[in-house]
Amino acid sequence: MQLFLIPALALSQAFVVLSQHAEAAFHVPSTCEERARQAGLPTDGWEIVPDSNGQMVCRQTAVRELCYGVEYIDADTHEKKYAQDASGLTWIDKTAQLAKWCAKDHVWTYENGSGARNGGCCPVGFHRDRGTCISDTPELPNPPTPACPYHPVYPPNPPGPFNPPGPFDPLGPFNPPTPPIPFPGPQACGNGHGGVEPSCTCTNYPVCGHGKYLGIKYGHCYILSFSDGEQLGIDRDHTDYKKNGFFVDIPFKVCNSTTDCSRGKEVEMGQSFSLQDQHGLYKDTQSTKGWINDASGGIHMAFTTDASHAGKFTGIPTCTSGECAIKLYGGPSGGALAYACPMPQPGLTFYGNPKVGQKLRFSEVSCDEYEVPLTSGINLQ
Secondary structure (H helix, E strand, O other): OHHHHHHHHHHHHHHHHHHHHHHHHOOOOOOHHHHHHHOOOOOOOEEEEEOOOOOEEEEEOOOOOOOOOEEEEEOOOOOEEEEOOHHHEEEEEOOOOEEEEOOOOEEEEEOOOOOOOOEEEEEOOEEEEOOEEEEOOOOOOOOOOOOOOOOOOOOOOOOEOOEOEOOOOOOOEOOOOOOOOOOOOOOOOOOOOOOOOOOOOOOOOOOOOEOOEEEEEOOOEEEEEOOOOOEEEEOOOOOEEEEOOOEOOOOEEEEOEOOEOOOOOEEEOOOOEEEEEOOOOOOOOOOOOEEEEOOEOOOOOEEEOOHHHEOOEEEEEEEEOOEEEEEEEEOOOOEEEEEOOOOOOOEEEEOOOOOOOOEEEEEEEOOOOOOOOHHHOOOOO
């Protein structure tokens, strides 16, 4: 009898153990944390939420971000920020991590005679002076023009009522300048204002918008200028576009996209366009066309042949200095086109504030080799 009870007890204990293992094998996690632990995932930040089909699922709703770059504190706003690398940072107080960041090829410069925090970003080789970026290399003044020496081979005319002695020529009298002879014809080519009819055919007024239309058309070419008449040109030794650059009279074609520059309808507000430089860089014997790029945040707009970095613009019709113009927008935040730096010949960039920007005038020219106003009668056709 005793021998029979021992095997029975052993079988009972084995059944209990097997039952426990079976229960563990078929145990369904009751919480999202348990499910995450079972899947080898972090256990925090999970919630039970319905999916697109209405089924309840576990979803990690806490989103964490790790910023890439060099951490610093803006010296003015005291906000914690990150720069992609330390090359764009100027440390005001490195121990306290106070710094200022400037765009590529720019550096933070202190205002002359001011405290450390008073200054601004200027291109490399310039410094801040009364709110303007001034070159570190001062321009030498032009030498005075020497007085014309007396030429013994060509003696002066004898004195007379129309040839009195010259106060600056002790050797003899001087010949006064000949007064201009009035020409009875119409006034020569100028800016078209106040001219004598018929006006010059080379006069080129900016196009004017109306209603929701900007006044410019896809596939047409325009020379861009500012309110004071100075054109948007390009630098000689760099690819930056700037006000009154070294090369001007650049026709820019309005393109629907970088793959579509065909002639089309008038551009409306809200519709985007890119600006194709029809000249190219001056060293390029092939005159390869390019684009005004998509620089923003203080980086200067420049010429590029990379279509993926072509700027995309929108605009609204407006006026400036009594003439028609367009206010342009673009960039990642839809900011306004603005001067990049306070310089005599500033470059352009997109800044965040849509109300602070420059207005450009678009004057249409032909897209052929002549690049003249459509009213000139000069073309290849």
